[in-house]
Amino acid sequence: MVEEWSVPGWAVVAAAAALLALLVLLLVLAVSGARARSRARTELAAARAETDGLRERLDALERRVAAPAAPTRTEEFVITRAGEPEPELDEARRAPAVPAPLFADLVLRESVVQAASLAAGVRRALAPEVRNRIRFEVRREIRRSRKQRRADLRAARRDWEARRRGTLDEGSAA
Known part of the structure; x- marks a missing residue:
């Protein structure tokens, strides 16, 4: 092989x-x-x-x-005592009551003091010096506003005339 x-x-x-x-x-x-x-x-x-x-x-x-579970409170904590009946106030804690004649005297005295102070304020406001000062301030404000109005009018006229001249210049250039 x-x-x-x-x-x-x-x-x-x-x-x-x-x-x-x-x-x-x-x-x-x-x-x-x-x-x-x-x-x-x-x-x-x-x-x-x-x-x-x-x-x-x-x-x-x-x-x-989980072991020390907090004790549950059965009563709710309330900040105010609204809705509870009011405790009885003893005589020593109550506000002193003022007899009627004394109360009327206090009210009238307070009203008289307020009326007198109002009258003094009105008398001072209507005094000639105050009225003259007010008149002077009003005149000064009127003069200032007139001057401002004239200045605004002059500025508006200048602006209007400038625009009008601008349209005339454009019309003649075309």
Whole structure:
């Protein structure tokens, strides 16, 4: 029997080397995948243990917070005493009563004082010096307003004439 190959020898060796490299690569990938899975399992177990520890701490905190429940008040706290019957006032705490003649005297005296102060104010307001000062201020204000009105009128005329000249200049330029 004749051993003749239809494929050159170096091609067979190259194919075998490529196959061997592929097998080594697959083996490396399988080992690294197994290590990664092992590491992931370890981290998952650590995370679960940490979660369990946190859950226990949370339960302990909830028990501690829930344990000393605040006592409930049965009566409401009220700022005012509105709606309650008034306590009886004893004679010492009551306001002193003023007899009628004394009350009338106090009222008349107060009314007379108010009327006198009003009369003094009116007399001072109608004094000749005050009336002259008022007359002077009114005249000065009238003069100022007339002067201002004239100045406004002059400014309006100047503006109107400037516009009119502007329209005439435009008409002659066209």
